[in-house]
Amino acid sequence: MQTQSSVFDDLARLMTGAMGMAQGAGLEAKSFMRAQADRFVAEMDLIGRDEFEAVKQMAADARAEADALRERVAVLEAALQARG
Numbered sequence: 001m002q003t004q005s006s007v008f009d010d011l012a013r014l015m016t017g018a019m020g021m022a023q024g025a026g027l028e029a030k031s032f033m034r035a036q037a038d039r040f041v042a043e044m045d046l047i048g049r050d051e052f053e054a055v056k057q058m059a060a061d062a063r064a065e066a067d068a069l070r071e072r073v074a075v076l077e078a079a080l081q082a083r084g
Helices: 002-044 049-083
Strands: none
């Protein structure tokens, strides 16, 4: 009986060690993939979220200004036609 219990104990230790190694390998793979993704993004010369949002706001402001100027020109043209 003692040897059977010892075999199960050894098997349990072996499985625990294997699980620890598998978990370590998984973390290593995840770290490697993250580093590769970061390097890929850096090489692509992509912009960050804050830069994107700033340019998006600038475009919205320019669009609003263009709309206001379009309305102003229409009013001025109407006034010129009313005079003439």
